Amino acid sequence: MATATHLLTEKEATSPGEAVVVRFAGDSGDGMQLTGGQFTLSTALAGNDLATFPDFPAEIRAPQGTTFGVSAFQINFGSTAVETAGDEPDVLIAMNPAALKVNAEALREGGLIIADEGEFTARNLAKAGYEQNPLEDGSLGRWQLVHFNISQLTLDAVKPFGLGNKEALRCKNMWTLGLALWMFDRDRQPIIDWLKQKFAKAPELAEANIAALNAGHAYGETVEMGAPFKQHHIAAAPAEPGLYRTVTGAEALALGLVAGCQLADLPMFFGSYPITPASPLLHHLARLKEFGITTFQAEDEIAAICAAIGASYAGQLGITSSSGPGVALKTEAIGLAIMTELPLVVVNSQRGGPSTGLPTKTEQSDLYQAVYGRNADAPVPVIAARSPADAFDCAIEACRIATRYMTPLMLLTDGYIANAAEPWRVPDMSNYQSFPVRYFSTPPAEGEGVMPYARNEELVRPWIKPGTPGLEHRIGGIEKAPGTGNIDYSPAVHQKMTDTRWMKVAGIAQSIPDQEVCVGRQGAKLAVVGWGSTFGPIHQAVRRALAKGQDVAHVHVRHIWPMPKNMGALLRSFDHVLVPEMNMGQFKTVLRDQFLIDAKSLTKVSGHPFRIAEIEAAIDATLRSGT
Amino acid sequence: MATATHLLTEKEATSPGEAVVVRFAGDSGDGMQLTGGQFTLSTALAGNDLATFPDFPAEIRAPQGTTFGVSAFQINFGSTAVETAGDEPDVLIAMNPAALKVNAEALREGGLIIADEGEFTARNLAKAGYEQNPLEDGSLGRWQLVHFNISQLTLDAVKPFGLGNKEALRCKNMWTLGLALWMFDRDRQPIIDWLKQKFAKAPELAEANIAALNAGHAYGETVEMGAPFKQHHIAAAPAEPGLYRTVTGAEALALGLVAGCQLADLPMFFGSYPITPASPLLHHLARLKEFGITTFQAEDEIAAICAAIGASYAGQLGITSSSGPGVALKTEAIGLAIMTELPLVVVNSQRGGPSTGLPTKTEQSDLYQAVYGRNADAPVPVIAARSPADAFDCAIEACRIATRYMTPLMLLTDGYIANAAEPWRVPDMSNYQSFPVRYFSTPPAEGEGVMPYARNEELVRPWIKPGTPGLEHRIGGIEKAPGTGNIDYSPAVHQKMTDTRWMKVAGIAQSIPDQEVCVGRQGAKLAVVGWGSTFGPIHQAVRRALAKGQDVAHVHVRHIWPMPKNMGALLRSFDHVLVPEMNMGQFKTVLRDQFLIDAKSLTKVSGHPFRIAEIEAAIDATLRSGT
Amino acid sequence: MNEMTTLTTAKDWASDQEVRWCPGCGDYAVLKAVQRTMPDLGVAREKTVFVSGIGCSSRFPYYMSSYGFHTIHGRAAAIATGVKLANPELDVWIITGDGDALSIGGNHTMHVLRRNLNCQILLFNNEIYGLTKGQYSPTSRVGTRSPSTPFGSVDRPVTPCMFALGSGARFIARGIDVHKNLPDVLKAAHAHKGASFVEIYQNCVVYNDDVFASFTQRDVASEKQLWLKAGEKMLFAAGTKGLALDAQRLCLKVVAGDDPSVITHDPRNKGIAAMLIEMPEGFPVALGVIYEDPAPTFESAVIEQNKAAAAGKSPDLQGLVSKGQTWMVEKEPHQL
């Protein structure tokens, strides 16, 4: 089960269950994300483990029929733990020629293609760049192919409801979903319930969509198709007992931040400026005002972080969120939060870059920015979520560190995590330890001054809220004297304050758990060390390697800065260290600098997650060369 | 001679000549920087080598008599090569109690204090925090002390010119300068000429100042003082024959950028927003319009870099300049320049941080920002100047790389270099190889498209100026296809473009010289590896170590990214590598990551340059522990 | 400015790139209007540069066959400033949205206007962030429900033309994406030497459909649109209504079209422009050129000063590096 807390043992890893990868692909107007989302829900309800990968175009609504307008949704589900959305689809459902064109190559050899032949018109074929109809010219010989006129079948199914042609055709995705539900032996009722609720105000639309869904399902059941087209039943995956739901990373992050603030007993101030793929976090939080949350859509990223700093100064927990280009704009203000030692959580939902880059594609390339990307000696803690569900715990951890250490903090996630969904065992919140914040409010004794830069044993200064009588004081971005916080440029003071800021952040290592090995043994020949959303493919690849008898371990790092205390010793225990990253080798730099180990990079910068096979191959190559 | 090209041999290093360190200190209204500047000029004209360190308060005009309002100017000059402003002054000229208070501790034991007793009033003593008059209570016993009433002597000297009391007292600094000129046997004429020119519109002020200067000089000559107070003559330092002048780093940088643009045969567009200590570069360039320079004071740092990018797009060489907090604001736009592959020079005059920090103090702490400080995989070349004069050559190199490789580039200098002055052998510009830019202007053949992202053998794309007929095209910050530059998000394209951007910048190593050893031998026991303005103290410390017979070498790196091709082999030839930096160990990270060598940090973050003795001590300690 | 006119057709101005806006988006209409207007301006494609920020509207340059620069969010005005200063021969158009120009880019918008850079600024105002999927923008009306304001926005919007006026703009006009007058507005903007600020009401069919319907819909257009013409009376509703000054309350009032107190449009009157831009409920929307009062352009002033300051001086690099107080070292260096 792809949750943060559940890690597979080696035994489990070696007993593969059954799993299937299905990709729905169509025009951006075809509703593929919706179809995928509902199929995901039905999969979850069937008790399978799963992981998804939505892949949509940058354009809001690209012109119909074009290859750049293709929207796809991939799901991997099975009777055993599933950690990635799957390397190669087993089944591709292509709603038009462009969708086929863009996605066929990814399909595994012998996989099944289901195509809507009604859309394979001359015009659409030309738009997709086909000279002949691939459904007819034998060019898809590597795969199994079934096609029927889904468009027409849908029109027939919804005819009773008197919709216009355009509206009627919009039901195609439900017809397709119905077929998919039949293929995997699923219950239609939850989807029907959902359709009724969604179209509560337009019952004829609800009815039409339900009719299409049922028609697709019936088609599978009644029409006699060739061998490839048969019903599969994937058994439920083993899972800890409990209440489950699906979450996307953006949802889990939102919930985690809410939980973090509740555990800190603080109102949340969330300042943000929309940017793909960070915006959903703002959207989720904007609906949760009953949790003492103020959301503020600022005029830009700078104002967003500045308002959050202002709110932290005034006693709330300031949080700001963006993606790489927006975080770049925030770096000057992060410096202010470092100097004034105010709590602040900066969430970065990474995307492809540089510059505007590839807004809807995923990447892990803002690690340099997070760890090193500021002027001056400006340390901030950095933590990274490795999966949608893990984002929940990381968000809580972010709130804990920011408030306990009075420091800005970077929380890294990425476009893949933000959009992907996975089943999540609903946590029992009473198991979480709270970390309530105490403001400092004791006025100084007669004749003594206010000491906003006094420090506790963890070198943390007090949080004094304006409004507190007798503790009036002034802070700012200029270097300041210990204790009083008065402006002070003298050499010894600057040295001391720089050292203190450094040590305070380094000291966070004292309150974080030791680094664990996810799977494999400490001291193995090879450690595959990852961070963030590479968790799934690394984990699967290492499990396969272990199954092949290779001496490999998987280490996945949540605390990027400072790292756990045992990190150096742990990494030195391995003969080789391989660091797969969706960037040109950024975490590798940190590891080599900190531990002087010969960490080797495996890089991928294509906007797509690693495939398991890519990491397997790198493991093989490393072990071959290293022995 | 502290020029970029002249490096001392070991022999020279072992035969110390005579050198003196003098510090002028007074109220910010006392004109100490002016006094220092003129004394520097006179020192240069006397043929001594020299280095200076102006140290002034952050306030424009701090209240009189306060310690935080003290302004100081230190100069080290001698008959042999001088590389630093000196660890400990031999002579301190203190114009008031606050100046004495702040500066006395730095004086070497047995050094000479000259104080203006006229300013040691009860009020001023109190402001400086003295309970008793230190000129009288014996507390300065560690040093030699002479004091006389400079204020009164000045008033007497300028009486004939009928100035008000306040204006008359303003001549104190010239009286003091006269005395200093006498002490070191200097010609007064150049200063007299300068005063006449400066006060051309107010001849009575010129006359009064000259009278004060002469009076100070005469005072030294006629008054019988105690032993410590005698005339010194420092012989001229050996120097390559040629024409010399003094330059500050800001001046040399301005001249170098002008030269770079001339050598590239390009008009310069300089966009900047004022910030300490970067502003002087804008001020210098604003006066040089005859060199085809447009200076643009933008509304902020973002607009400054954006306008520079726009100008580069339109065919000029865009340059922008700031300090750390301002460069932070530019990072998003640097990403755009990386994506659009336009030439751009970003100058960072580093200052103390984080945040507003210590605007007038020096630091080297923006190296992380320069090398790593951007979102995404965003490589840019980084070079660093090591002295005021070296800034000239670095600026030319910056223009060469930016235009030849069509890339943004970071040029690092710091507050120390920007303000410090040193003698500079005026270069013969005919010795510099030009690198004229050729825009691409050949329209595509019939039926073929424009190829703004075609590449030459160095992977560089053509520079096509808008205005060129037949080559109309569109560029932007989104990922794009090779060749055409059309928007393209596909996985293979993003991987390829990321690799290409990376390799293009890495390839710059092919056109830069191999890393040299400044002094000492390759393969020595210890290499002290520096970059930027630590050059002086490292160089002197290593020379002293060599004189002591220690097996040490000094390596000073101009090309921070990419580094010279031989860098890895060179560094691995040493048993130990010590990296002194005015930060918490930033260049050390780069070296460890790139070469996996156990480089050790020597850090100093106090707003002041290293003292030679600090580095000597670290050399001793490393050699002791390492053997 | 190159004064030679060049002969082109609308088709010459279309690039080979597929247009990627949502079907029915107002941006298509603006694109067509611009492509149709360019031939009338007599400018050459190679001397024309479209500079944009980020947003749906900012995709515009890709669809023009001139030079184009799709920059970063909010910074088009700053980049355009560099382009124009570096080469004043270029005809520079800034394409931007309500988010791009007034949210993140508000400061650069103000400064390009006060400096009076000679360029055309087309602000596509759809009162929404289109590209990022429909969050409210600084021009969205109070109460706008959007993904980031599920309970309705509470902040009071800025009025783009009023902001331009306050920023010192010397040319302020309004148009409507699908209105036939748009080319005339564009021509007037191009004819004006200086920063020409044009707000275009643009319909976002996906996230803010029909937000301007109250004055763009065919049946209310005549009653709700006041097309201003310099030197002509301020009439609307097919001439049956006009604007006059209420001498008592010192503000505008609606009177009958034939009332002699109907005032004449003087585009140089800034006070009246302020009143026209923000007319209250019950008044029509002022369209066309609302304010125009030319002043020297920024780039001409910069270039003039560059020339004057350089006059009589030669770019003598050797002379420059040799400046200041210098001295000769004659003797040989020590033999080392």
Place this chain on the structure above:
Amino acid sequence: MNEMTTLTTAKDWASDQEVRWCPGCGDYAVLKAVQRTMPDLGVAREKTVFVSGIGCSSRFPYYMSSYGFHTIHGRAAAIATGVKLANPELDVWIITGDGDALSIGGNHTMHVLRRNLNCQILLFNNEIYGLTKGQYSPTSRVGTRSPSTPFGSVDRPVTPCMFALGSGARFIARGIDVHKNLPDVLKAAHAHKGASFVEIYQNCVVYNDDVFASFTQRDVASEKQLWLKAGEKMLFAAGTKGLALDAQRLCLKVVAGDDPSVITHDPRNKGIAAMLIEMPEGFPVALGVIYEDPAPTFESAVIEQNKAAAAGKSPDLQGLVSKGQTWMVEKEPHQL
């Protein structure tokens, strides 16, 4: 807002920090005026926060004994927005300069004004960058010689109050550092609920001495200063002159003080405010409260919405994480 009044003296408002401006700087006078005004406002030190950017003027908070936040260049308005939203009980003052508020910070200035955050914004306009040693600023007049413009600046300045008006400000006033009326202006700003924009002409003795002398010098003050009062006639020059509306040219004109056409100051008239702010040569400078037209404040609207949206819901964390379509896994996991 806490409506209880607190008794303090001017001295109570001075901090223990040494004031570090140049001798003779206008900032001293403003500091004194503020310290003298605070007791009259009946506010408590602990509920008062001064938020500033960077610049000479932005050092201000260190000298007040209230809470203070000396932030970064240009961002005071954004930070103050967070402070006020987080705790609307606080009385928030923004201290800024012409560079801080109108150069780097122009965008935040616009947005804090349009949003109408309840705060006082004191913009110290000395038409120069003091702290960085005298470069020209966006309010410097054309031709200003400064280190960055040795041949004189060429860009046309922005008029702060006009910018505020264009940005949607609901309170706009002007004062002079050393003028006795400054406390009254400050009091009016404080009394206004919403963003109160106050431009203070402040003399920088070092880099821009006497730049406002043409209307601040004693001998011309009466002739050149028009102190506006709501409901009173617009008179100046000791009542001998007044302003009237030129019905022909539709703009202001100077008439004799006893001319019946002299108009009465209605601070809610935005069109007239635009005219008053930018009066041409030969007119006096409008001072005091130029424009005031209250509207709901940003923080009150936010808090109201937060409350309304939360009404009837409880912050049930366990309930929240358990939302959506859920399912139970009952069986034991595989024995592994």
